[in-house]
Amino acid sequence: MSRSALLVLADGRFPAGGHAHSGGAEAAVKAGRITDAADLAAFCRGRLHTTGLTSAGIAAAAALGHDPYELDAAADARTPSPALRAAARRLGRQMMRAARSVWPCADLDALAAAFPRGAHQPVVLGVAARAAGLGPEDAAHCAAYEAVSGPATAVVRLLGLDPFQATAVLARLAPELDRVAERAAAAAHAGVDALPAASAPLLDITAEQHAAWPVRLFAS
Incomplete structure (x- = not known):
């Protein structure tokens, strides 16, 4: 495992498009659910243990080399909001572009060919982590950190x-x-059927509302 590669992948300046997404924070701010640091902490904690855990499991499974088609279907099933599914695939495309430039490999090329419109971002993240010489827990750490650092x-x-x-x-x-x-990471080792499926219904609902806003600062 390369600590330097892990730092590069987890760096907020890695050009994977995350800066354009708020992880639901923009809708929460507008609704008055985030007004200060204490509210932000509560929001991030809830996001970490729901969508963060789910994304981390998928990323870890992809880093282990599980079937990307199966993992992408699992991500779809765990993302009921059409707006969030679309955002995940946009982020997957951007992550793919960045990862193939930084860590070119056959696995990333095959994934890009299989999903020309973009695989779910945690799937791409896990394959990118493997290309960088990282393990499943490293990929899970990246996904979990993204879930809270973005908001x-x-x-x-x-x-x-x-x-x-x-x-x-x-x-x-x-x-x-x-x-x-x-x-x-432990769930990923147990197989795709054991991956977490924690949900955050309010994030799904507000994501659909946010997508319909005529003016917004963030894409999601």
Whole structure:
């Protein structure tokens, strides 16, 4: 395992398109559910243990080499919102472009050919992690971190929240991030049928509402 490769893949500046997505935070801010750092912490914790856990499991399974068709179908089944499915595939396309430039390999080429409109982002993330020489728990850590770092960064822009406070939220979630990644990787080792399927219905509902907004700062 290369710690440097893990840092590159998890870096928010990795050009995988995540900066354009708020992870549901924009809708939560507009609805008044996020107004300060404490609200952000609660939002991120809930997201981590639902969609974050689910994405981490799929990414870990892809890093292990499970069938990408099966994993993409599993991701579809775990994403009831059409808006979020579309966003996941857009992010998958962008992740694919970045990963093939940084870690070119036959597995990424095959995945791109199999899903010309984009596979779900956690599937691409897991294959990219494997191409980078990383393991399933590394891929799970990346997915879990993305699930909370995106909203934290977005809220700084949406509310003008002190970035030190937003970063402190992420730092205090670190032990839970580790546990979620470990749980996700363990499930991936047990097979696709054992992958987490935690849901967050409010995120699905607000994602559909957000997609219909005529003006918004983030794509999702």
